[in-house]
Amino acid sequence: MTIRRLCGVLRVRRTTDLLLVLLLGAGFAALPVFALLPSLWGFVAATAVTYVVDEVLHVRVPAFVRRLAALHLDRTMRFAVRTVMLLALASRLEAPDAVLVAGLAVFSAHFAMMMFYTAVHHAVRRRRILPLVVRNLDMSELPVPEQPPALLYRRHLRKLLHLDLPAHAGLLVAAATGSEWAAYAGFTLTIGTTTAGALGILAQYRRARRMPARDEVFAAVNRQLAGYRPEVALYFSFAAVSRDFMYQVNMWIETLEQLDLRPVIILREGASFRYLSRTWIPVVCVPRADDLAELELSAVRVVLYPGNAGKNVHMLRVAEAKHVFIGHGDSDKLASSNRVSKVYDEIWVAGRAGRDRYQRVRHAISDSAIVEVGRPQLSPIRLHADHTPGPLPVVLYAPTWEGWSDDDCHTSLIPMGVPLIERLLAENVRIIYKPHPLTGKRSAEAAAADRAIRELLRADNERRGAAEAEAAVAAARPRLREIQARLDELAGRQRGDDAAQLRAARVPDRAGEAEWQELRSEWHRVFWESRGPLHHNVIARQLPSLYDCFNQADMLISDVSSVVADFVASLKPYALTNAHDLPDAEFRAAYTTAGGAYLLDRACTRVPSILSAIRSAHPDPMAPARRTLKDYVLGPDHPTSMERFNAAVNALARKATAEQTQRPSDLAA
Structure with missing residues (x-):
């Protein structure tokens, strides 16, 4: 001690x-x-x-x-x-x-x-600190000196x-x-x-001393934006900037790239800029509110917000656009039905469950402001019927983090994380442990539980023959690094300071999309093959992705979070942690995603019976409930989520344009 x-x-x-x-x-x-x-x-x-x-x-x-x-x-x-x-x-x-x-x-x-x-x-x-940094715009006209030698x-x-x-x-x-x-x-x-x-x-x-002046930089960027004329903006800001938060932007990139209207991404913190995933969409990072006001965004009609942050007010003041809260996942947490969302023109949710969740916040959100658009990001998730089981059942344990305060603390790590892993190990399953990126940021208890779980998995891997597995991992490491380096290159991640990144900014070649997808697929294939079918894995980096972990797993055990709502798309069995041992009926009434879940008690005594859902040859008793829940939480399969999301963007843009053309006549009257 x-x-x-x-x-x-x-x-x-x-x-x-x-x-x-x-x-x-x-x-x-x-x-x-x-x-x-x-x-x-x-x-x-x-x-x-x-x-x-x-x-x-x-x-x-x-x-x-x-x-x-x-x-x-x-x-x-x-x-x-x-x-x-x-x-x-x-x-x-x-x-x-x-x-x-x-x-x-x-x-x-x-x-x-x-x-x-x-x-x-x-x-x-x-x-060399500039008022803004851009990506995917041609800044070659600016005479920016090279960065000094390292x-x-x-x-x-x-x-x-x-x-x-x-x-x-x-x-x-x-x-x-x-x-x-x-x-x-x-x-x-x-x-x-x-x-x-x-x-x-x-x-x-x-x-x-030969760096271009601030006005020159803005003039050059605005000329590029004026030529591109963005119509939809994804706006993101967060106080604690790091790669831990950029998943909230990265999850929307492929959706934005498929829109009919021209998108742009606006970031507010320079530290988050370097963690942006690959995209051909123009990206502008503007830390100061005064500088944001000088950007040429007159054609933008719809602004999408994946997170609630104080700096959102700097964009919300733009009256010419319609402002939409799209969030970064549907869950039963309080943050997914925040009264602050009333400041937006519309709130887009995945399915009927999201609408009902906001309606429970009385006198806050109008029902007409809520639009069901599905979750376009979930297309990589394979269905249960397409899953091939391995020699051991694979359980994905993906707890949420401890939250900003004890009021929104839903993590199971502190009260039951370690006993849960011990029970699972006793049942001879393969565990994929993927903690939330922010685990342990606020709570020392959560950090200690996380370390204890990692040690339990490491020790059990040794018992299963870690030497052979480590040799396979070591053999795969050079190829994984090679692929990662090429992915970073395709993503346009430039080393260096603001000036160096602005100097290197160019309009990208969209032909790199196919190579990007192929390399990501190869990275995941090499990663999982090197780990083998028996050994546990701790996933603490951006790759492998959460959805690829879904595809590896036979079952998910998680807390009340958007991870569960996304996993519902697979129709695979899952269990929700009931850390406070509420009566089952009360727990299911409180949390929508519990409707298709097995419920896991705090002492984890139900682990053997829950695992029977993936071991038994008999029909899974919760399968019908999961099919019903999928439609309720994520919306119908047809039309597709992408079609519904695109239609919602187009409709709101037309509404904003109509109001703009009507406003001058109203003022004249």
Whole structure:
């Protein structure tokens, strides 16, 4: 318990990382001791330990490194401590005064040039920050300078600090051999390389001064938008930007690409831009509200919102367009029937269940504002009748996260996640564990349960023969990396800062769609084949996709969330976690998706009987309920969801256009 508490305080997770932290502390504590004794070789060993362990911790435990910085023990301070202790050692070893003075001057100059370099680097970076970034528009007319070389631009402080190594090594060699020339050679190398770096970044600053002005950038982007004339906009903003949230946009891309009207995607946070999936649709990322108002979007008649966020008001003010909340999944959570949705002109839901859910929020949403459009994203999900079972039943456990507060906490991880996995392992099934991307972000208990489940699956994989499986995974890894690199290239993901991405922006070749689909299919095939039919899998990245996990599974166990509503499209058996042990009738009355579900109690005693649905040769008793529920939750199969969604967009665009043409005559009257 003491070790676990210490790991929590120091922001480390593994015992190995804790040992590294303690080794770093011991190394720094030994530096003044060996400097004052004096002990040259003890000092050399302590210095080497602090250098090496420091670098390892930056890679393995960045949270601990950030904790040190918060305590004013950042990397610069740690390097300064080593330098001061080195000078103290040289003095105690009675180094010549000339060497000591030269060393003090060199180290002082080195730190001064680091400050100068950092100031110029910040100036270059500020000049290269643009008011907007685009993708899939031709920005070749803008004279944007190339990004500075990575050697000068990326992780500059880390590289500059390590330039003190020649001076340190030279002074230590001089102390060991008595040769002053070793010290002077190290001093010269340190000062020479630092000066060269400072001159290099200064040259990059001169280039950065030629960046186009803000008005030039907007003029060029607006010319491209005016030529394209977007009619439908997908608008997305979220406070905690990361790849964890971009699924809310990525799930709609293929749907937007099939619309009759011309789409555009508008993002508000630069951090989310790099996680956008492949698309030929023009994308504009505009962080500031004032800049958003300057975009040429006069032809936009429909704006689609996959999420409720404060920055939505910056787009909602556009009176010429109709504003629609489309969400990012239908579920029985409170967020899927939020009263805030009243600000939109219409709310589009998958099926009748969504309409009824909003009607339960009394005096909030008008029934006429709700439109049933289906879920066009669900076409990749294979039906139960087309599924081929493997040698072991495959259970997908996909719990939701702990929510922003305890009021909307539906996760089963905390109260029953670990016992559930233990029960499933005792039943000899293959488990695919796919936690929500935000699991553990708010709750330490959820994070602990997640780690415990991963450890249980790892241990059981070892029991099943992990060595052979790991060999297959290792053999497949190079091909998966190769495919992923090509997917990133096709997605248009450019490395570099805002200016570099704007400089590289071009109208894409739509012919890449076929290659994109083929590569994604191959990636999934190679991934699952390398994992084999017996071993458990923890899915924590964007690939394999959630829907591909659906296709692998014989059954889903999940919480109240949109994952369940999407899984209903497969008509496969699924179980909902009843973590509060509500009476079955009460639970089914509270949650629509429970209508076709097996209900799993908190103690998980029903696991064997639930698994009989995928093991027994007898008909599945919940199958008729699932077929009825599918129509209720997702709408009819004909016309298709894509046809209904496209028709809804067209109808609302016509309505917006009609109101626009009518408004001038009303004003005249």
